[in-house]
Amino acid sequence: xxxxLEKLLSHKRNLNLQLFAExxxxxxxxxxxxxxxxxxxxxxxxxxxxxxxxNIINRKFAExxxxxxxxxxxxxxxxxxxxxxxxxKRKHEMEELQKKIAxxxxxxxxxxxTKVARGILNDSKIVVNDELLxxxxxxxxxxxxxxxxxxxxxxxxxVQKAVAExxxxxxxxxxxxxxxxxxxxxLKIKNRTERQKxxxxxxELFR
Numbered sequence: 001x002x003x004x005l006e007k008l009l010s011h012k013r014n015l016n017l018q019l020f021a022e023x024x025x026x027x028x029x030x031x032x033x034x035x036x037x038x039x040x041x042x043x044x045x046x047x048x049x050x051x052x053x054x055n056i057i058n059r060k061f062a063e064x065x066x067x068x069x070x071x072x073x074x075x076x077x078x079x080x081x082x083x084x085x086x087x088x089k090r091k092h093e094m095e096e097l098q099k100k101i102a103x104x105x106x107x108x109x110x111x112x113x114t115k116v117a118r119g120i121l122n123d124s125k126i127v128v129n130d131e132l133l134x135x136x137x138x139x140x141x142x143x144x145x146x147x148x149x150x151x152x153x154x155x156x157x158x159v160q161k162a163v164a165e166x167x168x169x170x171x172x173x174x175x176x177x178x179x180x181x182x183x184x185x186x187l188k189i190k191n192r193t194e195r196q197k198x199x200x201x202x203x204e205l206f207r
Contacts, residue, residue: 106139113137113144120148126155132199132206135192147196154200161201181205 048056081089114137121128136147181198183205189195199206 109139110137113139113141116141117144117148120145121152124152124155126152126203128203129206132203135196135199150193151196151200154197155203158201158203 081092084092114133117133117137121133136144136151138144138147181202186195186198186202186205189198
């Protein structure tokens with residue numbers, strides 16, 4: 001895989017052209033979208049910045065890498081099963097079944113806790129989208145309740161702060177004041193508590 005990656009990176013220009021062509025795939029040529037036209041008779045003069053190119057390459061490579069890992073995992077699993085005894089195979093099947101059951105139970109718990117979280121927020125007259133809500137939900141009721149109540153408090157505090165800042169003509173910014181806070185900035189916050197606090201302070205970014 002390393003050699004394939006090196007080859008991919010060494011042929012970046014050709015890959016760019018291929019990726020751009022794929023962007024208009026699925027039976028729909030890229031220049032059929034009126035939003036992609038420059039208004040000069042239908043010619044597609046869309047320009048790609050270095051960031052656009054890097055994002056496309058990174059996304060395509062991530063998809064390729066994921067497929068390679070899945071293929072390798074399946075091949076390794078098949079080889080492992082082939083060398084197992086009947087008893088080992090039965091044990092393996094039981095373990096896989098238990099994993100599936102645990103997964104179903106987790107999904108069920110998350111679904112139930114999502115309803116609990118949504119109910120608490122509705123009682124507080126706060127409406128959030130699913131992307132924000134998923135960051136508040138845990139598998140147990142106590143943690144979920146704590147997360148949501150903390151969010152509600154931060155939200156209400158942020159509303160009061162936002163009103164005061166609006167009266168002064170200020171815009172919410174990052175701690176260092178270097179730029180306006182974006183949705184991407186918030187989602188990149190690794191600390192769960194800090195991320196939830198930032199979401200509560202800027203719910204308008206998740207509408």
